[in-house]
Amino acid sequence: MTTAAPLTTTPVSKAETKKLSAAATAKAKLSSPWASLAAVVLAVIWTIPTFGLLITSFRTTEDIRRTGWWTTFTNPLFTLDNYKAVLDPEQAGANLPDSFLNSLVMTIPSVLIPLCLASLAAYAFAWMNFPGKNFLFIAIFALQIVPLQVTLLPLLQLFVSWDIDGTFWTVWLSHSTFALPLAIYLLHNFIKEVPSSLIEAARIDGAGHVSIFFRVLLPLLTPALAAFGIFQFLWVWNDLLVSLTFAGSPAISPLTVQLSNLTGTRGTAWYLLSAGAFVSIIVPVTVFLLLQRYFVRGLLAGSVKG
Amino acid sequence: MATVTYDKASRIYPGSERPAVNELNLEIGDVEFLVLVGPSGCGKSTSLRMLAGLEDVDRGRILINEKDVTHLPPKSRDIAMVFQNYALYPHMTVYENMAFALKLRKTPKSEIDRAVKEAAALLQLEEYLSRKPKALSGGQRQRVAMGRAIVRQPQVFLMDEPLSNLDAKLRVQTRSQIASLQAKLGVTTVYVTHDQVEAMTMGHRVAVMLDGVLQQVDTPRALYDTPGNVFVAGFMGSPAMNIKTVPLNETGAHFGALNIPLTREQVAAAREGGDGKVTVGFRPEAADVVGESADALPIVVDLVEDLGSDANVYGHADLPGGSERFVVRTERRNMPHMGETVYIRPQTTALHVFNAGSGIRI
Numbered sequence A: 001m002t003t004a005a006p007l008t009t010t011p012v013s014k015a016e017t018k019k020l021s022a023a024a025t026a027k028a029k030l031s032s033p034w035a036s037l038a039a040v041v042l043a044v045i046w047t048i049p050t051f052g053l054l055i056t057s058f059r060t061t062e063d064i065r066r067t068g069w070w071t072t073f074t075n076p077l078f079t080l081d082n083y084k085a086v087l088d089p090e091q092a093g094a095n096l097p098d099s100f101l102n103s104l105v106m107t108i109p110s111v112l113i114p115l116c117l118a119s120l121a122a123y124a125f126a127w128m129n130f131p132g133k134n135f136l137f138i139a140i141f142a143l144q145i146v147p148l149q150v151t152l153l154p155l156l157q158l159f160v161s162w163d164i165d166g167t168f169w170t171v172w173l174s175h176s177t178f179a180l181p182l183a184i185y186l187l188h189n190f191i192k193e194v195p196s197s198l199i200e201a202a203r204i205d206g207a208g209h210v211s212i213f214f215r216v217l218l219p220l221l222t223p224a225l226a227a228f229g230i231f232q233f234l235w236v237w238n239d240l241l242v243s244l245t246f247a248g249s250p251a252i253s254p255l256t257v258q259l260s261n262l263t264g265t266r267g268t269a270w271y272l273l274s275a276g277a278f279v280s281i282i283v284p285v286t287v288f289l290l291l292q293r294y295f296v297r298g299l300l301a302g303s304v305k306g
Numbered sequence B: 001m002a003t004v005t006y007d008k009a010s011r012i013y014p015g016s017e018r019p020a021v022n023e024l025n026l027e028i029g030d031v032e033f034l035v036l037v038g039p040s041g042c043g044k045s046t047s048l049r050m051l052a053g054l055e056d057v058d059r060g061r062i063l064i065n066e067k068d069v070t071h072l073p074p075k076s077r078d079i080a081m082v083f084q085n086y087a088l089y090p091h092m093t094v095y096e097n098m099a100f101a102l103k104l105r106k107t108p109k110s111e112i113d114r115a116v117k118e119a120a121a122l123l124q125l126e127e128y129l130s131r132k133p134k135a136l137s138g139g140q141r142q143r144v145a146m147g148r149a150i151v152r153q154p155q156v157f158l159m160d161e162p163l164s165n166l167d168a169k170l171r172v173q174t175r176s177q178i179a180s181l182q183a184k185l186g187v188t189t190v191y192v193t194h195d196q197v198e199a200m201t202m203g204h205r206v207a208v209m210l211d212g213v214l215q216q217v218d219t220p221r222a223l224y225d226t227p228g229n230v231f232v233a234g235f236m237g238s239p240a241m242n243i244k245t246v247p248l249n250e251t252g253a254h255f256g257a258l259n260i261p262l263t264r265e266q267v268a269a270a271r272e273g274g275d276g277k278v279t280v281g282f283r284p285e286a287a288d289v290v291g292e293s294a295d296a297l298p299i300v301v302d303l304v305e306d307l308g309s310d311a312n313v314y315g316h317a318d319l320p321g322g323s324e325r326f327v328v329r330t331e332r333r334n335m336p337h338m339g340e341t342v343y344i345r346p347q348t349t350a351l352h353v354f355n356a357g358s359g360i361r362i
Helices: A014-030 A033-057 A061-066 A069-073 A081-087 A096-127 A133-145 A148-162 A168-193 A196-204 A209-238 A241-246 A255-263 A270-294 B044-052 B094-104 B109-122 B138-151 B168-185 B196-202 B220-225 B230-235 B264-271
Strands: B004-011 B021-028 B033-037 B059-064 B079-082 B156-160 B188-193 B205-210 B213-218 B242-247 B252-255 B258-261 B277-282 B287-290 B297-306 B310-319 B322-331 B341-346 B352-355
Touching: A033 A069, A033 A270, A061 A270, A081 A096, A081 A270, A096 A133, A096 A168, A096 A209, A096 A255, A096 A270, A133 A168, A148 A168, A148 A241, A168 A209, A168 A241, A196 A209, A196 B079, A209 A255, A209 A270, A241 A255, A255 A270, B004 B044, B021 B044, B021 B059, B021 B213, B033 B044, B033 B168, B033 B196, B044 B059, B044 B079, B044 B156, B044 B188, B079 B138, B094 B109, B094 B138, B109 B138, B138 B168, B168 B196, B188 B196, B196 B220, B205 B220, B205 B230, B213 B220, B213 B230, B230 B242, B230 B277, B230 B352, B242 B252, B242 B322, B252 B277, B264 B277, B264 B352, B287 B322, B297 B322
Parallel strands: B033 B188, B033 B205, B079 B156, B156 B188
Antiparallel strands: B004 B021, B004 B059, B205 B213, B242 B277, B252 B258, B277 B352, B287 B341, B297 B310, B297 B341, B310 B322
16 A cells, blocks of 8 residues: 555645634634623623622621621621531531531432433434334423423322332432433434444444443533533532422431521521522532533544545 | 355335335355445445445345345444444544454454554554544545454455545545555455446446446446446446437438448347337547548537546537537547537447337347
8 A cells, every 4th residue: 555644644624724714703803802891891790799699608797787798898807607607507507517418419319310311211212213212202302391390299299108208219319300301302412413324333343232322422422411410410409499398307408408498497597698608509610610621522523524 | 255145135215115225136256346336326325234234124135155144233244344434433542443343342452452553554554543533634534444444354345435535636546545455455345436437446346226226237347348228338437428319220320410330130129119219329439530521420519628638529419309419539639629510420339229218238
């Protein structure tokens, strides 16, 4: 064989350079100073409420009750008392450290279970042939129409009859089932986008369904899994309704329930709310920062041409 | 060491009346390079995918090495396939791409390493082994796809238009590389293309398909010299053969004033179902440009393609049935100008005569 190397050393085709230049002009237009200024202003306005909440969480009880957070700039007085109070079960009237753990115990399986099941189901719907496939897929898609609230009471009855009420199982099961239709639908669309020749190449290389799924598809699915994982994590972490219905008892109640108790049922310690909210925010922010690096575009680049 | 046999293999897509591949009978010999060619939608890719096991065989059988593989999954057929769009695993390096099939077979690591290195050396991919496909050019990706097939040492190579995504120059280069690689490795190869030049230059034998039906299988030379029917005659060769259906009389075919003499047997065969007509074809290079003469066909030149070595002259002639387009190849120094009238005379030894009704060669 004679070499083809001299012809093939530059992988940038003409079309790509054209695209680049189009992107470059767009970028040049968007990065004008006025556009940047507008973006900064928007970002500041958007952040102000959160910022106010953050400052409030460091203010004394007295100040919180009497003045707005912006007065701190003229009369700075900060304290960690709120955080101490929030984290101390005796003082807050609500056991935040325990419920923090409860939240984690509730959320992690509620994310992992639907992710695992949905990605498997999505693969089956996208790349396997079995009788009733289309009907089942439409049925699953249609399940999204059912409002969550409608199912709460029947589910509770079911859980009671199964004797698992008041355990974490209730939350895991309900969150998983609520998440599955959308998860299957989203992942199915994503898996369907993978070029069929890639799957066929793997089949010819000798891969069965299991190998195709784990060795070829799963690595390509990470952006979708990360995206759905974050969505589901935030949704479950911030959920109050399902937890309140199924996990209202103090032993297993999550942060959201306890935080609402701070203001709601007792009504006395609402000044602790901002500190509690920031304790609760830590985890979702960490999760987001950890997973966002999986949002890689162009994961399929180089696989197929055209 | 393998032969491939299609035994009346048919594929009928669900919800479709007409078979995509209709009772395909084809014998492919050991170490043979067979090219399946035809216009798009003719069933050539479907035939290949039936052999690969990616497409069901609805009727008939497919045998590899005398063994019935009709209902076996792809992985049990010991075949390797190169896809039109390469279908490389984007998350794996070149090395992992080539090693994937062997890894699945649980081949020992040292052996995988040896096989991959060997194939990489053969395809000049050594320096790219640790790269991901997206960091490769089109030609390199194509070679990785080839490497992935070679590493497996399969019984049969299947190639589905592997060159159609390369630019023209690289395509010509890779074309000869694939042909010599196949000769060196000695593996039976089935190659699908819509490009008749690829088919002519690469194949030991070429199978021409149309509408799911095999038209003719033969060596490229035989296909070119004695096409079995009108479709094959028009499909093989570029520019295409001049094929006209004209009135028939006792002695030959009438191109207006020009009478092209046919033998008595040819006339007799053309009469049957021909409705008083006969289809005559001659290749662009099998016609002479002559001076003004009564027994030559006058043609008004519409376009002249100067190819450097020679020229293609496109023009039209007014025949009794209406205006007909012709193309002839001339030497460069005889190149006519546009609008000029030239006189052409087909060489009677290189005529292709077909029955006007059935389209079958006489």
